[in-house]
Amino acid sequence: MQTNFTGKQINDTETKSSEKIIRKCVHCGMCNATCPTYGITGDELEGPRGRIYLIKDMLENNKPANKKIAKHIDSCLSCYSCMTTCPSGVNYMHLIDHGRNHVEATYKRPLFDRLVRNILSYTLPRPNVFLAISMLTKIVKPFSFLFPSFIKNSLNLMPNKIPSKKIKNKRVYQSDGDKTIARVALLTGCVQRVISPEINESTIRLLNRHNVEVVVLPEIDCCGSLNHHLGKKELAHLSFKKNINFWHEEYLENGLDAIISNTSGCGTTLKDYGFIFRDDKELIKKAKKISELTKDITEFLDENLKLKFKKTDEKKYKIAYHSACSMQHGQKVHEQPMNIIKETGNTVLTIPDGHLCCGSAGTYNILHQKMAKSLLRNKVENIKKVSPDFIATGNIGCISQISSGISIPIIHTVEVIDWFTGGPKPYKLKDL
Numbered sequence: 141m142q143t144n145f146t147g148k149q150i151n152d153t154e155t156k157s158s159e160k161i162i163r164k165c166v167h168c169g170m171c172n173a174t175c176p177t178y179g180i181t182g183d184e185l186e187g188p189r190g191r192i193y194l195i196k197d198m199l200e201n202n203k204p205a206n207k208k209i210a211k212h213i214d215s216c217l218s219c220y221s222c223m224t225t226c227p228s229g230v231n232y233m234h235l236i237d238h239g240r241n242h243v244e245a246t247y248k249r250p251l252f253d254r255l256v257r258n259i260l261s262y263t264l265p266r267p268n269v270f271l272a273i274s275m276l277t278k279i280v281k282p283f284s285f286l287f288p289s290f291i292k293n294s295l296n297l298m299p300n301k302i303p304s305k306k307i308k309n310k311r312v313y314q315s316d317g318d319k320t321i322a323r324v325a326l327l328t329g330c331v332q333r334v335i336s337p338e339i340n341e342s343t344i345r346l347l348n349r350h351n352v353e354v355v356v357l358p359e360i361d362c363c364g365s366l367n368h369h370l371g372k373k374e375l376a377h378l379s380f381k382k383n384i385n386f387w388h389e390e391y392l393e394n395g396l397d398a399i400i401s402n403t404s405g406c407g408t409t410l411k412d413y414g415f416i417f418r419d420d421k422e423l424i425k426k427a428k429k430i431s432e433l434t435k436d437i438t439e440f441l442d443e444n445l446k447l448k449f450k451k452t453d454e455k456k457y458k459i460a461y462h463s464a465c466s467m468q469h470g471q472k473v474h475e476q477p478m479n480i481i482k483e484t485g486n487t488v489l490t491i492p493d494g495h496l497c498c499g500s501a502g503t504y505n506i507l508h509q510k511m512a513k514s515l516l517r518n519k520v521e522n523i524k525k526v527s528p529d530f531i532a533t534g535n536i537g538c539i540s541q542i543s544s545g546i547s548i549p550i551i552h553t554v555e556v557i558d559w560f561t562g563g564p565k566p567y568k569l570k571d572l
């Protein structure tokens with residue numbers, strides 16, 4: 141695509157990168173075919189190609205965003221399905237991130253929108269604040285029918301039960317065997333550790349059982365992606381910088397073989413730290429190292445460990461694997477989780493239209509409830525077509541979203557692997 145940026149504009153790091161990305165686009169429109177929001181609306185501006193034009197126009201002409209532009213940029217799920225489809229290798233992820241920052245910096249949203257976005261930005265990345273809210277919503281949830289639909293729908297996304305923690309908080313979880321073969325840091329996340337502590341517990345148990353020492357740095361809460369995708373650049377960068385410095389210090393002082401993410405949305409952002417700080421002389425090397433070290437848990441297992449599966453006559457199940465967008469499109473980790481589940485002896489079922497988003501997408505299912513519900517409805521119908529005993533996925537956001545629309549239990553992939561290598565049966569499957 142031809143561009144007309146001035147030399148002065150190109151001096152800006154972000155604009156320089158975006159210009160390169162835009163020039164790669166040949167406006168063929170193939171990406172529209174796999175874009176969930178285009179698929180539902182049929183509107184060119186609700187597809188990647190249309191959004192690329194909108195961002196180009198704003199950046200080239202130094203135009204502030206307006207209501208219409210903000211609507212189309214905001215309604216992008218950042219699912220990156222378009223990136224998997226694009227034959228020209230357009231890095232839409234970096235472009236939409238720039239677009240979101242530009243919208244946030246130049247457009248004043250209506251008061252209600254600002255309020256909701258600020259509440260999400262403040263509460264979700266703070267585990268203690270979010271825990272207090274989760275407790276409150278548990279009490280209020282049975283009366284959700286009394287609230288306006290926006291609040292009712294948001295309440296429905298919260299789990300009915302918040303399981304208590306089974307493993308004490310520690311900085312270092314030593315490996316079970318005499319010989320430690322690797323030392324990794326685990327990102328325990330902000331929302332996940334509150335509503336599903338069993339996911340981190342399964343991860344730690346599984347790694348320790350296979351002679352891997354796990355470090356959980358108490359200084360690190362949120363990876364920063366929640367604010368990053370809300371276009372709140374300064375807040376996101378505060379988290380990014382803190383995480384980079386703490387993990388890098390641990391890497392230098394005590395050694396780290398990997399940084400493990402078990403929430404694929406967060407993993408995608410961690411792997412992008414190197415790009416985000418590409419022009420920061422102080423942080424570039426450290427940020428690149430953190431990105432290099434980051435692995436999704438299934439990627440780490442696949443590349444580094446020989447898993448010891450239980451040789452028992454444990455009942456086997458039909459498991460529908462939901463490949464989160466951030467996993468299959470963001471990190472291109474798709475086969476590994478399915479292959480490992482197959483190795484447990486269970487059957488993996490492929491969900492039709494599995495490349496399409498379930499509507500979770502971080503805070504999307506709160507901010508864009510109509511679109512998120514349509515996508516959820518499609519996902520649920522497709523899951524039902526394969527009649528699984530339960531569903532497995534690698535992202536807490538998808539677990540919350542899908543469980544709000546289907547009664548078939550859904551658990552994290554790592555819980556399946558932990559269970560079939562000697563861990564407990566996940567509590568959500570107690571009736572199976």
Ligand code: SF4
Pocket residue numbers: 164165166167168169170171172188189225226227228229230
């Ligand atoms: S598929 Fe790629 S090259 Fe074609 S319009 Fe979409 S982003 Fe541009």
Ligand code: SF4
Pocket residue numbers: 174175176177178186187188191215216217218219220221222223232
């Ligand atoms: S990231 Fe997803 S929703 Fe956004 S334009 Fe690409 S395919 Fe569409």
